[in-house]
Amino acid sequence: MIKVENLSKSFGKLDVLHDISAEIGKGDVIAIIGPSGSGKSTLLRCMNLLEVPTKGHVYVDGQDITSGKTDIMKIRQKIGMVFQHFHLFPHMTVLQNLMYAPMKVKNISKEQAEKKGRELLARVGLSDKADVYPSRLSGGQKQRVAIARSLAMEPEIMLFDEPTSALDPEMVKEVLEVMKGLAHTGITMAIVTHEMGFAREVADQIWFLDGGRLVEQASPQEFFKQPKSERARQFLEKVL
Amino acid sequence: MGLLNFGQIVPYIPFIIQGVKVTLLFTLLSTVFGFIWGSVLALIKISDIKPLKWLAVAYTSVFRGTPLILQLTFVYFATPQLFGYNISQIEAAVLTFTLNSGAYISETIRAGIMAVDKGQREAAMSLGVPYRRMMFDIILPQAFKNILPALVNESIALLKESALVSTIGVADIMQQANVVKGATFNYFAPYLVAGGLYYVMVMILTWVARMVEGRLRRSD
Numbered sequence: 001m002i003k004v005e006n007l008s009k010s011f012g013k014l015d016v017l018h019d020i021s022a023e024i025g026k027g028d029v030i031a032i033i034g035p036s037g038s039g040k041s042t043l044l045r046c047m048n049l050l051e052v053p054t055k056g057h058v059y060v061d062g063q064d065i066t067s068g069k070t071d072i073m074k075i076r077q078k079i080g081m082v083f084q085h086f087h088l089f090p091h092m093t094v095l096q097n098l099m100y101a102p103m104k105v106k107n108i109s110k111e112q113a114e115k116k117g118r119e120l121l122a123r124v125g126l127s128d129k130a131d132v133y134p135s136r137l138s139g140g141q142k143q144r145v146a147i148a149r150s151l152a153m154e155p156e157i158m159l160f161d162e163p164t165s166a167l168d169p170e171m172v173k174e175v176l177e178v179m180k181g182l183a184h185t186g187i188t189m190a191i192v193t194h195e196m197g198f199a200r201e202v203a204d205q206i207w208f209l210d211g212g213r214l215v216e217q218a219s220p221q222e223f224f225k226q227p228k229s230e231r232a233r234q235f236l237e238k239v240l
Numbered sequence: 241m242g243l244l245n246f247g248q249i250v251p252y253i254p255f256i257i258q259g260v261k262v263t264l265l266f267t268l269l270s271t272v273f274g275f276i277w278g279s280v281l282a283l284i285k286i287s288d289i290k291p292l293k294w295l296a297v298a299y300t301s302v303f304r305g306t307p308l309i310l311q312l313t314f315v316y317f318a319t320p321q322l323f324g325y326n327i328s329q330i331e332a333a334v335l336t337f338t339l340n341s342g343a344y345i346s347e348t349i350r351a352g353i354m355a356v357d358k359g360q361r362e363a364a365m366s367l368g369v370p371y372r373r374m375m376f377d378i379i380l381p382q383a384f385k386n387i388l389p390a391l392v393n394e395s396i397a398l399l400k401e402s403a404l405v406s407t408i409g410v411a412d413i414m415q416q417a418n419v420v421k422g423a424t425f426n427y428f429a430p431y432l433v434a435g436g437l438y439y440v441m442v443m444i445l446t447w448v449a450r451m452v453e454g455r456l457r458r459s460d
Contacts, residue, residue: 077368087363091381101367104377146363153367206338 001026001157001188002047007056009042014193016042018054018212024157029189031199031220034209035235040192044159044207047190048072048079060157078103080150084162088134094121094145095130098152106153113152120148124178127128144178151182157184160191196239200224208232248268249429252420256433259416264441266402266412270337271395277338278345283375285350296346303343312336323402333405348390351440352383385456386424396442403438413420413437 002024002054018232019038024030032040045051046058049065049072057066065075089097098117108116121127124144134142143163150158160179164172176198183189183202187200199206199220206223208216210231216223225240227233284296303311316332319325327335357378364374384391406415419435421427 046364050365073368073370075368076366079366081363081366083359083363085359087357087359089360089378091385100377101369104373105368105370150367159366188259 001018001028001061002044003057003059004047005057005059007043007046007053007058009039009046009051009054016212020082020214021056022207022214022217024188024190027186027188028204029183029202030191030205031203032190032192032209033194033196033199034144034215038209040209041210044161044190044192045199047157048076048081048160050081066150068121073105077153077235078155079157079159080153080155081159082143082146082150082161082163084166086134086139086146086166088142088146088149090134093131093133094126094137095143097134097149099186101149102152103162115153117148119151121145123181124148133166138171139167140174143167143175147175147178147182155187157188158189160189161195162192162194164195192211194239196224196236208235210235245426246429248424248426249420249433252423252430253433255432256416256437258418258455259411259413259434260437260441262410263402263412263414265338265439266333266405266410267395268433268451269339270402273334273338274341274345274398275383277342278349279380279446281342281346282349282353285346285352294396300343300346303340308336308340308401309407311340312404312408315339317403321360322456327410329405329410333402333410334407337398337402337405341394345391347393348387348394349383352387352390353379354438355386356382388453388456389449394443399441399445400438 004020004022006188007017007020008015020043032044034040042051043122046053047060049058053066053221057064058088059065059071060075060079063070063075065072084108084201088094092100095114095117099110099113099118102116103110118130118145121130126141126144126148129137129141129145135144137145147158160171163179167175172195176195179191179198180202191199191203203220206216206218206220207214208218208223208227208229208231215229216227216232218228222228224236227236242275251412281296281300284292287293312333315336316327316329318346319332321326358379361374364378369378403414406412409415413434417430420430424430
């Protein structure tokens with residue numbers, strides 16, 4: 001589904017990612033973990049070209065999105081993204097947030113967009129919030145709306161960039177529940193997270209990044225029981 | 241006689257009021273055109289088209305760096321010589337004020353656009369929203385909400401500066417007051433009336449601005 005090949009990224013003199021190669025299969029749920037500043041978010045953002053890699057290639061469904069010839073807008077319609085700070089459109093109601101892209105980007109009729117929007121709101125448990133503005137929502141509610149907004153485009157892949165890091169502790173669970181439900185639908189997911197329990201439970205594979213390198217790729221069972229690298233061992237000792 | 245002889249100018253009051261219409265029309269036209277022109281300049285300034293960008297920056301610099309009254313005089317008197325087009329007073333006035341306030345407004349709008357959280361842009365991009373749509377549907381509405389008070393201040397400034405157009409003979413409030421002064425040799429009353437009219441108009445505009453802002457803040 002997504003293939004990353006010899007990917008490097010630097011911001012000016014700062015090297016953030018070094019020569020990363022990995023692949024996400026259809027329906028896979030990948031948890032990307034590692035210490036702060038290890039390049040997790042940058043790697044994720046390279047997958048829909050919010051960051052342009054300095055070197056290397058990213059393939060989505062076999063198409064090289066880094067070649068410059070691909071219509072990235074078309075590709076992005078297939079890839080949903082959920083951000084740490086939600087980024088809901090503040091001047092639109094919750095329902096309008098969900099209807100906007102399907103109507104304006106995919107030219108879906110208003111009726112259909114609304115139907116789909118209400119379905120999704122029901123799915124994330126926020127049917128009663130359809131007509132309020134995002135500023136009236138709690139952090140957890142905002143993030144659930146943000147997930148629903150991405151899903152409204154019916155993406156094949158969902159990217160999550162630390163979706164629970166900006167939330168109060170008691171709101172983390174409601175967002176993780178929605179994500180768990182989503183993982184069971186068979187959609188492809190890549191999740192940058194600090195929620196180790198969640199990663200262990202939901203992910204098919206763990207990518208451990210440190211210092212811009214993909215240090216370890218393993219199943220959650222292996223990774224959390226006996227990580228191969230010393231660096232991962234140290235990391236797990238601190239966070240678990 | 242005496243300074244406060246308002247009785248003398250009472251017959252001229254309808255004449256001065258005629259100037260209100262001209263001043264209002266002029267301010268409205270300049271605000272609307274200045275806003276459109278300023279938006280265009282702002283979009284150019286944040287674009288990636290280097291030569292256009294450079295031109296827009298130079299343009300702004302020139303119009304902010306020279307006196308408005310000089311620009312007005314220049315447009316009114318130089319246009320006929322340059323283009324052989326006999327520009328009317330009101331045309332010259334609207335054109336100058338549009339060009340001038342466009343320069344100021346473009347900076348306000350540019351700052352407003354830059355102040356919108358860059359996450360908004362990224363969210364729109366990640367949904368596959370094309371640049372133009374993103375600007376018009378997502379970024380600009382938020383930018384305008386933030387800069388609305390500044391835009392209203394700009395139109396209040398325009399309303400007051402519009403008195404300058406009397407120098408090329410546009411029959412605005414100021415010019416009408418000048419005429420009344422000439423007819424009555426009373427310097428005090430006509431300008432006091434004119435000043436009162438300007439003040440009332442500015443107060444109304446300020447009040448309207450507050451109402452509009454209140455409505456826009458609904459989503460906060």
